[in-house]
Amino acid sequence: MKITLKDEFPSIIDVAYSEYKKYKHISEIMSTDLKYIEQERTMLEAAKSMGEHHIGSLLVKGQDRPLGIVTERDLLTRVIAADKKPSEVRVFDVYSPRLVTIRPQATIREGARMMIKQKGKLVVTEERRVVGIVTASDLIKSLPEAPETSVLVKNFMTKKVRAVDSEEKIIDVAKLMGKERIGSVIVVKNGKPWGIFTERDLLSKVIFKDGSLEERVEKFSSSPLITIEPDWSIHRAAKLMVSRHVRRLPILEDGEMSGIITARDLVEAYSV
Known part of the structure; x- marks a missing residue:
C-alpha cells in the first residue's frame, strides 16, 4: 500500500478525529442486530445461520437472557474435528455458557483489553439486557492513530x-x-x-x-x-x-x- 501525503501530513481535522477515536465508546461500534438460536437446534442449522449472515457466532436463546454463545470455532473443534456430523449434534452439546460482558459506556481500549484477557467476543449488556455484540473486526475498524x-x-x-x-x-x-x-x-x-x-x-x-x-x-x-x-x-x-x-x-x-x-x-x- 502506497503511503500518501495525507498519511505523512494529516490535517487538523484528521488529528482531531484520531484523538476522538481514542475515547470512542463500545456503544458506538457494537452490532445491535443480534442473532439467536435455540439450544435444541442442530449445529448444521447453527452453521447455516452463521453462514447466511456472514457472522462467526450466535447467542443461545434463553427465557430472559442468553444461555450462552456458540461459535464457528465450536463447529470446527467440537464437531468436525471430533468426527461428528453437524446434523446430529445439538447446540446444547457444544455451546459455551460463559459470556464475556461489557458496558456500552466502556472505551474501545477497555474493550480491546477485555477481549484479549477473557478470550472471547464481547456481549454488551445494560441493566441485565443484552444490547449488542462486539467482535475483533468491529474493534479494528476504530483503532485510533495513537502511538500504540x-x-x-x-x-x-x-x-x-x-x-x-x-x-x-x-x-x-x-x-x-x-x-x-x-x-x-x-x-x-x-x-x-x-x-x-x-x-x-x-x-x-x-x-x-x-x-x-x-x-x-x-x-x-x-x-x-x-x-x-x-x-x-x-x-x-x-x-x-x-x-x-x-x-x-x-x-x-x-x-x-x-x-x-x-x-x-x-x-x-x-x-x-
Missing part, C-alpha cells in the same frame, strides 16, 4: 503458518483447522502460496450453500492472496483489513511467507 498503533505487525504476527495443497478435501482441511484450533490455512498450488481458506469460507461458501465437504479446498478458497510486509504498522494493517473486508493478512518477506496476522492479533497489539 504504530508498533509493527512483525511483533505480533504468528510465524507458524499452516499450509495445505489445493487438491485436499475440505473435510480434511476443516478437521486440521479444528484440531489445531486455527481459523485459516494457506492454500498452496504448484508449490507456491495461492490462496487462503478460512472458517468463514467453510460456513458461507460451503455449508450455507449445501456444498460437499468432499470437494477440493481450492474451489472455495479466496485468491489471490492479500499480503503485507512485516514492517507495516498495526494501524496500516487494520486499515487494509477493513477496506478489503478480510480478517487475516499473510506476511511476505523477501518474497517468502514469514507469518500471518489476524484481526485479533491487532486488537492484542492495541491492548498492550
Whole structure:
C-alpha cells in the first residue's frame, strides 16, 4: 500500500478525529442486530445461520437472557474435528455458557483489553439486557492513530503458518483447522502460496450453500492472496483489513511467507 501525503501530513481535522477515536465508546461500534438460536437446534442449522449472515457466532436463546454463545470455532473443534456430523449434534452439546460482558459506556481500549484477557467476543449488556455484540473486526475498524498503533505487525504476527495443497478435501482441511484450533490455512498450488481458506469460507461458501465437504479446498478458497510486509504498522494493517473486508493478512518477506496476522492479533497489539 502506497503511503500518501495525507498519511505523512494529516490535517487538523484528521488529528482531531484520531484523538476522538481514542475515547470512542463500545456503544458506538457494537452490532445491535443480534442473532439467536435455540439450544435444541442442530449445529448444521447453527452453521447455516452463521453462514447466511456472514457472522462467526450466535447467542443461545434463553427465557430472559442468553444461555450462552456458540461459535464457528465450536463447529470446527467440537464437531468436525471430533468426527461428528453437524446434523446430529445439538447446540446444547457444544455451546459455551460463559459470556464475556461489557458496558456500552466502556472505551474501545477497555474493550480491546477485555477481549484479549477473557478470550472471547464481547456481549454488551445494560441493566441485565443484552444490547449488542462486539467482535475483533468491529474493534479494528476504530483503532485510533495513537502511538500504540504504530508498533509493527512483525511483533505480533504468528510465524507458524499452516499450509495445505489445493487438491485436499475440505473435510480434511476443516478437521486440521479444528484440531489445531486455527481459523485459516494457506492454500498452496504448484508449490507456491495461492490462496487462503478460512472458517468463514467453510460456513458461507460451503455449508450455507449445501456444498460437499468432499470437494477440493481450492474451489472455495479466496485468491489471490492479500499480503503485507512485516514492517507495516498495526494501524496500516487494520486499515487494509477493513477496506478489503478480510480478517487475516499473510506476511511476505523477501518474497517468502514469514507469518500471518489476524484481526485479533491487532486488537492484542492495541491492548498492550
